[in-house]
Amino acid sequence: MAAAPVVRFPVFGLVRLLGLAASAAILVWAVHFRGGMALSSEKDKLLIFNVHPVLMLIGFVVLNGEAILAYKTVSGTKKLKKLVHLSLQFIAMILSIVGLWAVWKFHNEKAIDHLYTLHSWLGLSCIILFSIQWAAGFWTFWYPGGSRSGRASLLPWHVFFGVFLHVLAIATSVSGLLEKSIFMQSAKMIGRFSMEAMLMNLLGMLLVLLGALVILAAISPGAGKIDTYRGSSE
Numbered sequence: 072m073a074a075a076p077v078v079r080f081p082v083f084g085l086v087r088l089l090g091l092a093a094s095a096a097i098l099v100w101a102v103h104f105r106g107g108m109a110l111s112s113e114k115d116k117l118l119i120f121n122v123h124p125v126l127m128l129i130g131f132v133v134l135n136g137e138a139i140l141a142y143k144t145v146s147g148t149k150k151l152k153k154l155v156h157l158s159l160q161f162i163a164m165i166l167s168i169v170g171l172w173a174v175w176k177f178h179n180e181k182a183i184d185h186l187y188t189l190h191s192w193l194g195l196s197c198i199i200l201f202s203i204q205w206a207a208g209f210w211t212f213w214y215p216g217g218s219r220s221g222r223a224s225l226l227p228w229h230v231f232f233g234v235f236l237h238v239l240a241i242a243t244s245v246s247g248l249l250e251k252s253i254f255m256q257s258a259k260m261i262g263r264f265s266m267e268a269m270l271m272n273l274l275g276m277l278l279v280l281l282g283a284l285v286i287l288a289a290i291s292p293g294a295g296k297i298d299t300y301r302g303s304s305e
Contacts, residue, residue: 078291082284083144089281090133096274097128104267110173116180122173124247130166131197131240132278134159136285139233143288157213160205167198190250193243197236204232234286241282245275 101108101121108125109118137144138159145152171194178185186192211217211225252271255261261268 075290075292076287078287082288082291083140086136086140086281086284086288089277089284090136093274093277093281094129094133096270096277097125100267100270100274101125104270116177119173119180120177123170123177124244124251126166126170126173127194127247128244128278130163130170131201132237132244132281134163134166135201135237135240136281138163139237139285139289153212157205157209160201160208164198164202164205167201171195171198188250190243190246193239193246197239197243200232200239201236204229204236234289237282237285241278244278248272248275 101124105117105121106115107118108121109115110122112118138156141156141159142152145155175185177183186195207225208229211222212229216222217225248271252261252268256263256268
C-alpha cells in the first residue's frame with residue numbers, strides 16, 4: 072500500500088492564507104457587489120440571502136478546515152487539542168445553522184420553493200451529517216466518553232467522515248457559487264465576464280485548492296507538531 076505524501080513546504084501557512092483569502096473574497100462579494108448583509112430587511116430581501124454564503128463558507132470550509140488540522144497545529148496537551156477541535160467545529164455548526172435559517176427566511180419572504188436544487192440537497196445533507204458527526208465525537212471522545220475499545224473502533228470512521236464532510240462542504244460551496252452565478256447571469260444582473268462573475272469563479276478555485284491542502288496536511292505524516300489525529304484514540 073502506498074504511503075501518504077510527505078509535505079516539505081509550509082502547508083499550514085498556505086491553508087490559513089487561502090482561508091483568509093476565501094473569507095475576504097466572499098465578504099467583498101456580499102458587501103461590495105451585493106450591497107451588504109442583514110438578518111431582516113423590508114426593502115431588499117437579497118440582503119438576507121447574502122448572510123447565507125458568508126456564514127456557510129467561513130463556518131463549514133474555513134473554520135472546519137482549521138478544526139481538522141487542530142491536532143497538528145495546536146501546541147499543548149491532547150485534551151487541549153481535542154477542545155480546540157470540538158470548539159471550532161461547534162462554532163462552524165452554529166454558523167451553518169444561522170446560514171441555513173437566513174436562506175430559508177429569504178425563500179419564505181420571496182415565495183421561492185425550498186430544496187429544489189442539487190446545491191440545497193447537498194447543503195442540507197452536509198448540515199445533518201456534520202451535526203451527527205459532531206455529536207458522536209463529543210459523546211465518545213469528550214463527555215461522557217466511550218470505552219477505550221469504543222474510541223479505538225470509532226476513531227477511523229470519525230477521521231474518514233471528517234475528511235468526507237470537508238470534501239462535501241467544498242462541493243456544496245462550489246455548486247452554490249455556480250448556481251448563484253448562473254441565476255444572476257440569466258436575470259441579466261451580471262455579465263458573463265464581469266468583475267463579479269470572475270470573482271465568483273476565482274473563489275470557487277480557491278475553495279478547491281484550500282480543500283486539497285487541508286486534506287494533504289491531514290494525511291501527511293511529515294506535517295504538524297505531533298501526528299496525533301491519526302494516531303491515538305485517547
